[in-house]
Amino acid sequence: MSLDDEGYQPRTNKICFIPACTNTSVKKPGLKFFCIRKELTENWCQLVGRNCPKKKKLLCCEDHLNVKEDLQNYENYLAGARARLKLSATLKNIPTPRVAVDFGIVKLKSKKKSDNSSDTKYAGKHGRNHLMAKIASKPKIYLGLPKNYVWAIDLLAKESSCLPLDIIITLFKIKTNDTFIQMSDEFEIPRCTIRLLFEENVYMLATFLQNIVYLPSLYEIKKNLPLMLRMKYSKVQMIIDCFEIQIEKPSKAFRRAQTRSQNKSCNTVKYLIACTAVGFIAFISKGYGGRISDKAIACKSGLIDIVPPNAVIMAGRGFKEIECLLSTKNVKLLCPPSVRSYSKLTKEDVIKTNEISPLSANIERVIKKVQEFHMLKPHAVVNHKHLKYLDEIVTIACGLINLQNPVLNADWQIE
Numbered sequence: 001m002s003l004d005d006e007g008y009q010p011r012t013n014k015i016c017f018i019p020a021c022t023n024t025s026v027k028k029p030g031l032k033f034f035c036i037r038k039e040l041t042e043n044w045c046q047l048v049g050r051n052c053p054k055k056k057k058l059l060c061c062e063d064h065l066n067v068k069e070d071l072q073n074y075e076n077y078l079a080g081a082r083a084r085l086k087l088s089a090t091l092k093n094i095p096t097p098r099v100a101v102d103f104g105i106v107k108l109k110s111k112k113k114s115d116n117s118s119d120t121k122y123a124g125k126h127g128r129n130h131l132m133a134k135i136a137s138k139p140k141i142y143l144g145l146p147k148n149y150v151w152a153i154d155l156l157a158k159e160s161s162c163l164p165l166d167i168i169i170t171l172f173k174i175k176t177n178d179t180f181i182q183m184s185d186e187f188e189i190p191r192c193t194i195r196l197l198f199e200e201n202v203y204m205l206a207t208f209l210q211n212i213v214y215l216p217s218l219y220e221i222k223k224n225l226p227l228m229l230r231m232k233y234s235k236v237q238m239i240i241d242c243f244e245i246q247i248e249k250p251s252k253a254f255r256r257a258q259t260r261s262q263n264k265s266c267n268t269v270k271y272l273i274a275c276t277a278v279g280f281i282a283f284i285s286k287g288y289g290g291r292i293s294d295k296a297i298a299c300k301s302g303l304i305d306i307v308p309p310n311a312v313i314m315a316g317r318g319f320k321e322i323e324c325l326l327s328t329k330n331v332k333l334l335c336p337p338s339v340r341s342y343s344k345l346t347k348e349d350v351i352k353t354n355e356i357s358p359l360s361a362n363i364e365r366v367i368k369k370v371q372e373f374h375m376l377k378p379h380a381v382v383n384h385k386h387l388k389y390l391d392e393i394v395t396i397a398c399g400l401i402n403l404q405n406p407v408l409n410a411d412w413q414i415e
């Protein structure tokens with residue numbers, strides 16, 4: 001979630017980059033962790049048998065270093081300066097994995113049993129192969145990825161120089177929200193490796209998939225609109241709404257207040273989402289503390305910047321107040337008329353509401369699709385450890401949803 005003015009910064013846990021090393025700063029508070037220099041990263045990753053992330057800095061715990069010899073500035077480091085490793089530093093005491101990690105990938109593409117059955121010959125009923133076969137037959141259920149896009153796993157793995165299994169593990173976690181312990185059993189990989197793979201690849205996947213979340217041109221939007229809707233709604237570029245995800249109750253009072261949602265009466269992170277009339281996700285905001293109003297999130301999230309001039313937007317009642325902000329760009333906002341208690345809707349109000357409702361139902365369907373990713377369920381009660389990459393998880397889910405069939409097909413049928 002975003003950390004700017006909402007000031008919500010979850011505690012970060014330092015993790016040793018060696019897959020078989022289980023040291024973390026939470027588990028061993030006194031242990032020192034050292035940032036691995038760019039020049040050393042690739043070699044060291046190869047040495048310990050893991051993929052090398054392109055952007056993320058890796059940390060090595062002091063168990064594998066001789067601090068006095070391996071630091072370039074040992075004296076200054078003792079005096080409080082930031083440690084810098086020598087280029088000649090070498091790794092020591094590399095632990096061997098407790099369980100041999102076999103990254104041999106079961107081909108997801110073919111389920112043909114015909115000729116080459118040697119792959120499946122050794123597949124036990126309860127092995128990783130069995131799990132992989134399940135995933136291969138229902139990738140949308142287990143990964144959120146439609147079957148016709150399964151090839152993207154190989155492509156992403158190649159692009160990011162990681163293994164297809166790394167991507168499968170990351171998507172599986174987001175979709176099923178199984179615990180790392182459960183996943184360790186399911187994939188037959190140590191829990192710490194699973195967690196490490198997930199934490200690394202979640203950023204990489206978000207970077208790729210955020211490119212699939214964009215506002216199409218008005219021409220494209222019109223082209224994809226079912227004929228029946230083209231007359232009335234051809235100018236509507238976006239429908240916007242918010243959704244919230246319950247998080248663990250923060251321990252600090254100030255954070256508790258910030259994330260306290262009035263609608264949900266629990267602590268939440270709130271996102272603003274926008275989709276086109278057929279349900280293609282055009283915008284997803286960063287996460288904000290659940291206390292934020294619809295108006296404030298629309299202002300802060302940068303949504304207004306991406307709205308083209310003279311566009312038409314549909315929104316729920318809570319967004320009525322952003323009308324003035326949009327008017328500077330000559331953007332028209334369609335909101336259902338506000339309901340006053342004890343007063344009847346006028347005939348005009350009813351017509352207006354009926355006009356808006358078929359499309360506003362689509363944003364609700366899109367939000368339901370987001371919530372099909374179990375880590376993002378409304379009452380997921382997100383662990384504070386996962387908060388730091390909740391935005392990335394939401395982005396990944398939105399990208400995958402855009403690869404799925406639109407909520408509305410050309411015959412105005414709900415998928």
Ligand SMILES: [Zn+2]
Pocket residue numbers: 016017018021022023060061062063064
């Ligand atoms: Zn270590």
